[in-house]
Amino acid sequence: MNDSAFVRACRGQDVPHTPVWFMRQAGRSLPEYRKIREGVGMLESCRRPDLVTEITLQPVRRHNVDAAILFSDIVVPIAAAGIDLDIVAGTGPVVAEPIRTAGDLERLRPLTADDVSFVAESVRLLVGELGATPLIGFAGAPFTLASYLIEGGPSRTYTKTKAMMYGDPQLWHALLSRLAQITSVFLRTQIDAGVSAVQLFDSWAGALSEADYREFVLPHSARVLGGLADAGVPRIHFGVGTSILLGAMGEAGADVVGVDWRTPLDQATTLIGPERSVQGNLDPAVLFATWDVVEREARRVLAEGRRTPGHVFNLGHGVLPDTNPDMLTRLVELVHSVSAR
Numbered sequence: 001m002n003d004s005a006f007v008r009a010c011r012g013q014d015v016p017h018t019p020v021w022f023m024r025q026a027g028r029s030l031p032e033y034r035k036i037r038e039g040v041g042m043l044e045s046c047r048r049p050d051l052v053t054e055i056t057l058q059p060v061r062r063h064n065v066d067a068a069i070l071f072s073d074i075v076v077p078i079a080a081a082g083i084d085l086d087i088v089a090g091t092g093p094v095v096a097e098p099i100r101t102a103g104d105l106e107r108l109r110p111l112t113a114d115d116v117s118f119v120a121e122s123v124r125l126l127v128g129e130l131g132a133t134p135l136i137g138f139a140g141a142p143f144t145l146a147s148y149l150i151e152g153g154p155s156r157t158y159t160k161t162k163a164m165m166y167g168d169p170q171l172w173h174a175l176l177s178r179l180a181q182i183t184s185v186f187l188r189t190q191i192d193a194g195v196s197a198v199q200l201f202d203s204w205a206g207a208l209s210e211a212d213y214r215e216f217v218l219p220h221s222a223r224v225l226g227g228l229a230d231a232g233v234p235r236i237h238f239g240v241g242t243s244i245l246l247g248a249m250g251e252a253g254a255d256v257v258g259v260d261w262r263t264p265l266d267q268a269t270t271l272i273g274p275e276r277s278v279q280g281n282l283d284p285a286v287l288f289a290t291w292d293v294v295e296r297e298a299r300r301v302l303a304e305g306r307r308t309p310g311h312v313f314n315l316g317h318g319v320l321p322d323t324n325p326d327m328l329t330r331l332v333e334l335v336h337s338v339s340a341r
């Protein structure tokens with residue numbers, strides 16, 4: 001597995017072709033996913049190893065991607081740590097009683113590997129099924145998880161999150177420390193069960209200035225990523241709208257920094273430095289244009305990726321639900337053929 005194009009590109013080693021996978025490659029863009037999920041709640045499907053295995057394999061079979069990503073959600077470990085929440089279709093995670101006070105924080109218990117044994121079981125089944133295709137494990141980063149816990153659901157402005165961050169730094173750091181513990185255990189459980197790489201999703205970190213990111217967030221994400229340094233698997237660190245945070249996100253302890261479509265990959269490398277690979281960054285909305293536009297944009301991303309220490313091709317954020325899956329299959333073929341060394 002360490003010799004896969006995906007793991008090699010993460011490490012900045014030479015590759016036979018640029019590896020490609022897609023964030024949210026499993027999910028609503030696939031008819032076979034919509035069928036298997038009929039009548040099964042999102043959290044329930046994440047807790048059933050048979051469903052997790054099948055759903056994770058669906059995009060690998062269909063698109064010939066270079067890596068699988070475990071089917072789960074960033075809120076799975078915080079539900080396992082005692083928080084009453086639901087994942088509402090079309091909305092996202094909704095927390096019944098948001099965390100706003102020190103008393104509320106007591107409802108978020110430290111996580112043990114036993115709390116997420118279903119994830120370890122799913123990873124073991126998948127590693128057996130996947131053969132030479134690497135499996136990526138993942139978790140939400142402390143800031144992005146905190147935003148759901150404090151707001152109670154998705155947010156555009158993060159007002160309650162920032163109110164706690166600025167107004168009660170002590171409670172803020174206590175909450176993010178607890179989330180770092182939960183995230184660390186969740187990722188370590190996946191690594192022990194056999195994943196070949198991990199991705200830390202700090203999807204909403206782009207809401208912060210660099211100074212605030214460094215003061216209020218980076219130390220906690222660094223504890224998660226730094227704590228996995230001995231595990232020997234590549235660590236990918238991703239967020240959206242993070243142009244000015246890319247350097248700091250690398251410094252947090254990543255081997256690969258995920259980049260959205262706003263920053264060309266070669267410019268990203270200037271910000272991140274030569275010792276880390278990059279992942280990205282085709283705009284997911286481009287897949288709604290005609291094929292000649294998709295091809296032109298993908299070739300541009302590959303050319304910019306050639307000027308980085310290592311490039312894993314991906315979208316700049318997740319596959320949008322109405323994406324035509326045939327476009328993704330065709331894109332994988334294009335990336336493989338254009339980048340063949």
Ligand SMILES: Cc1c2[nH]c(c1CCC(=O)O)Cc1[nH]c(c(CCC(=O)O)c1C)Cc1[nH]c(c(CCC(=O)O)c1C)Cc1[nH]c(c(C)c1CCC(=O)O)C2
Nearest residue numbers: 023024025026027071072073074089090091092201203318
């Ligand atoms: C912020 C975030 C969440 N979850 C996740 C993130 C970080 C990635 C990102 O920035 O998009 C991570 C995630 N969630 C899911 C995956 C699956 C693995 C993969 O990438 O294929 C991954 C990696 C499944 C899912 N997670 C969710 C779905 C859709 C639910 C369904 O199919 O019923 C899937 C397949 C729900 C979810 N969960 C979350 C959101 C915003 C949503 C979307 C709400 C919606 O549009 O319905 C929280």
